[in-house]
Amino acid sequence: MSAVKFELGQDGIAVVTLDMPGRSMNVLNEELMGPFAEALTRIETDAAVKGVVLTSGKPEFLAGADLDTVYKITDPQQAFDLAEAFKTLLRRMEKCEKPIVCALNGTALGGGLELAMACNHRVALNNPKAKFGLPEVKLGLLPGGGGTQRLPRMIGIQGALEMMTQGTELRVEQAVKKGIVQDTADSVEEMIAKAKAWAIANPKALQPWDVKGFKFPGGDSKHPAIAQIWAIAPSMANAKAFGNYPALTHIASCVFEGGITDIDTGLKVESRYFAACVLSQESKNMMNTLWYQLNSIKKGQSRPSAPAKSKVKKIGVLGAGMMGAGIAYVSAKVGIEVVLIDATQEGADKGK
Structure with a gap:
């Protein structure tokens, strides 16, 4: 059973559904990305496909990267290649010259949001539990799937820096206000219908950063208003982190360098900083403590197996x-x- 379902309608719009078998939530790993790459090849080559709606068969859209894979990496080249492989797929999506709309039925964090941002348009279900964000900094990492490049080009450098360095997670209405989500729906059926309608109405959709003459909202890294941020951001980060969280500096470096280059150069720069984060001892420690050990405690691993449970009368x-x-x-x-x-x-x- 494939982790990606492909259904082509008579209107020429393909509904691509991420639905990993045997899992309660979709995660970014080879089990998902292999079939997704095959679906993308069909999108690129099949003339019958006029547009795409990308959604999830799980209650949430996509949780993010498989941390088990990331945690085990000890070779910088392996970390770099992992980030580049994912971003290559996302750039193929952006350049396929067919509209791709993301129908967000639930939470999209980390790589899940990065995948959504690589789509031309985003429609979210009005799900009160849904969260959107790039919280990698909380584990000593940075968004390695293009988040440090697409988010600033989407909502501006200052807003993107705040979100990524704080690991902010937004609700649906907040994501709409920020400009990350463009439309909402009250049911799954309405969400898919709106996504299809947008794809049909915009057959030649391009990402803003691929349009000649694109400018960052609020200015790029050289803009006088943004230059002030670079003057105070390092001291603000150090006041909170005391130099103990290299991911903060690496995120700021990615955004700054991406703000003076084109999108493809910025993405490659990001992969290098991602590798630096993955191999840092700080990140290994944070993943071990705040992911593995914390989840273990939540599952009751520290509770003694004896004596047996008893009821106080x-x-x-x-x-x-x-x-x-x-x-x-x-x-x-x-x-x-x-x-x-x-x-x-x-x-x-x-x-x-």
């Missing part, structure tokens, strides 16, 4: 003051028999 509370009476109250409220003991009968009665 009766408790004794020594001291019927404010705290003792409070403990007695909440215990009795959930059906536990309580014996309240105090130094004086008056105190015990008051507590009761």
Whole structure:
């Protein structure tokens, strides 16, 4: 069973659905990217395909990269090649000369949002649980799938820097306000219909940064208004991180260098900084602590296997003051028999 489903409608719009078998959530790894590359080849070569709607068969759109793969990398070339392979697919999407619309039914974080940003248009389901962002900095990494290049070109350098260095996660209405999502829908059917309608109405869609004369919203890295950011950003980052988080500096470097080059050069620069992050000891430590160990604790791995679970039926509370009476109250409220003991009968009665 393939992780990518391809359905071509009579209107010439293909619905490509990411749906990894045996997983509760889609993640970026070879199991998904292999079939996705095959689907992309068909999009590029099949004249019957006039446009594409990219969506997910899971409750969420795409969680991001497979951290197991990233964590094990010890060779900078391997990290560089991993980032470049993903970005090569995204650039093929952007240059295929057919409109690709992303129908975001749920959360898209990290590589999931980077995939969405490589589409020409984004329609999101009004899902109160959905989150959109590039939170890689929280694990000592940077967005290595083009996030440091596309986001600044989409919403401006200052807004992009704030999102990426803080790992901000946006709700649907916030993503619309930022300009990351262009349209919303109240049902999956409406979302797909809106995505198809946009693809049909824009048969020659191009990414803004691939249009001759493109300018960054708010100015590129050389713009006087943006130059002020570069003067104070390093000191602001150091005031919070004390130089202990190299990913912050690497993200700023990616955005700055990408802001004085074309998109393809910027993407290659980003891959180099991504490799530097992946191999840093700080990132390895953060992934181990904040991903593996934290998830292990959440799953109850630190709980002792013995003694067996037991249900408390009766408790004794020594001291019927404010705290003792409070403990007695909440215990009795959930059906536990309580014996309240105090130094004086008056105190015990008051507590009761």
